[in-house]
Amino acid sequence: MLEKIRLDKWLWAARFFKTRSCAARAIDAGHVHYQGQRAKCAMPLKVGDLIKVQAAHGVFEVHIVQLSQQRGSAEIARTLYQETPESIVRREREQYAQQLQPHFDHPDIKGRPSKKWRRQLQQAIDRQTS
Structure with missing residues (x-):
């Protein structure tokens, strides 16, 4: 079993991002927080850590349950983390x-x-302004 793994690799394996480079860009942009602080790509993760991820499909606050370097199916990816109840309600x-x-x-x-639809739009705008 792995003891530590990079944050960007785990986010990719847990299917929060489509590619590892997308995960790295999100981390660099400040969309991922580790234990309440802004994260870095090479941060080593441990089981039980709290991560807040702002992805295109929502904002997730999760506890790490398992570590994985391989990207598997969606069912396997869901076993890597446990979302907090507050995060579920908020989402x-x-x-x-x-x-x-x-x-x-x-x-x-x-x-x-x-062209016809543009004329109709312009007529509707003209009616509103006059």
């Missing part, structure tokens, strides 16, 4: 709030608007 609340946000997509438009 669910944020997802619910995002679902309540209005969406302004036109159902007929995919990609760039057509």
Whole structure:
């Protein structure tokens, strides 16, 4: 069993980031905190450490349960950490709030608007301003 492993490698193995370089960029940008402090890529991890990860799919606060250098399936990756109850509640609340946000997509438009749709948009804007 491994005693210590690099933070960026563990984040990649736990599937928080798609590649190890993405994990390293997130760490360098300050999106990962180790034991409440800003982390560095080469920090050695131990079982029981607390990590806060701000990824594209949410903010996670997790305790390390296992160490792994290999990236496995999603089921195996979930066994590497245990998310704190506060983190789960916060993430669910944020997802619910995002679902309540209005969406302004036109159902007929995919990609760039057509000339007709641009004219309609401009007419709607003109009506609002006058």
